[in-house]
Amino acid sequence: MRTIRIIEHVSLDGVIQAPGGPEEDQENGFDHGGWAFPHASEEGGKAIANAHGTGFDLLLGRKTYDIFAGYWPRQQGPMADSLNGAKKFVATHRPDSLGWWPVESLGTDIAAGIAGVKAAGGPDLIVWGSSTLTPLLIAGGLADEVVLLVIPVMIGRGKRLFSDAVAPRQLSLIDSQTTPTGVVISTYKPSGAMRTGSY
Numbered sequence: 001m002r003t004i005r006i007i008e009h010v011s012l013d014g015v016i017q018a019p020g021g022p023e024e025d026q027e028n029g030f031d032h033g034g035w036a037f038p039h040a041s042e043e044g045g046k047a048i049a050n051a052h053g054t055g056f057d058l059l060l061g062r063k064t065y066d067i068f069a070g071y072w073p074r075q076q077g078p079m080a081d082s083l084n085g086a087k088k089f090v091a092t093h094r095p096d097s098l099g100w101w102p103v104e105s106l107g108t109d110i111a112a113g114i115a116g117v118k119a120a121g122g123p124d125l126i127v128w129g130s131s132t133l134t135p136l137l138i139a140g141g142l143a144d145e146v147v148l149l150v151i152p153v154m155i156g157r158g159k160r161l162f163s164d165a166v167a168p169r170q171l172s173l174i175d176s177q178t179t180p181t182g183v184v185i186s187t188y189k190p191s192g193a194m195r196t197g198s199y
Contacts, residue, residue, distance in 0.1 A: 002118045004059065005145040006127040006134055007051050009036040010161050012150065016131060017158035019151070024067055030158050036151050039181040044149065047177065047185045051147045052082065055123045059114065061130030062092040068128070069100035089117050089125070091133055111140050118142060131159035135166045138190065145189055146171065152182040168194035 009019035018024040018033030025033065060068065065088060072083045088103040091113075095105035106113030114137065118125065127133060127143075137143040148161075171188035178184050 003124045003144045007147045011155045014160045015155040015158035041179045041181045043179040056126045057087040059125040059127045061133040064129035065090045150184040
């Protein structure tokens with residue numbers, strides 16, 4: 001059984017759209033792309049490398065796949081080598097247009113496709129981006145870890161990490177660190193239904 005690990009750059013108000021550059025994802029007129037870049041640091045890079053591990057496959061929504069496929073094949077270095085060599089499992093309605101290999105479509109039933117890939121065994125599955133895939137993984141109980149790189153910015157609008165469709169959940173904090181640029185990197189494990197109480 002594979003571990004599914006979600007890694008997200010997220011603003012203080014929950015936005016995950018286009019953290020890496022102005023032209024990364026301009027859907028719905030989003031013009032704040034690149035908001036995570038000024039907060040990059042060596043410590044943050046090491047934390048991301050640790051979250052990926054030494055061997056992994058990628059689980060991606062189509063938008064993130066297209067963004068990555070347009071960037072990483074032209075890059076060099078250990079991270080580029082790892083991402084380019086990883087098998088990509090993609091949620092898409094256009095499987096014939098997947099050209100960043102090795103790659104495989106998750107099929108028409110995305111949740112069933114993910115469950116099958118998870119059960120088949122192999123290296124950890126890393127999820128980046130995807131405002132649609134991430135809630136599906138949480139709601140379906142398929143995510144094993146959630147790594148949030150919380151950037152100290154407020155954006156106000158854009159695609160959000162979790163939608164209102166996700167049922168209330170409890171997560172347990174298993175690790176946390178802060179970078180010199182103010183990024184809080186926290187790792188959580190889903191731990192069942194949300195509890196409530198009274199003060």
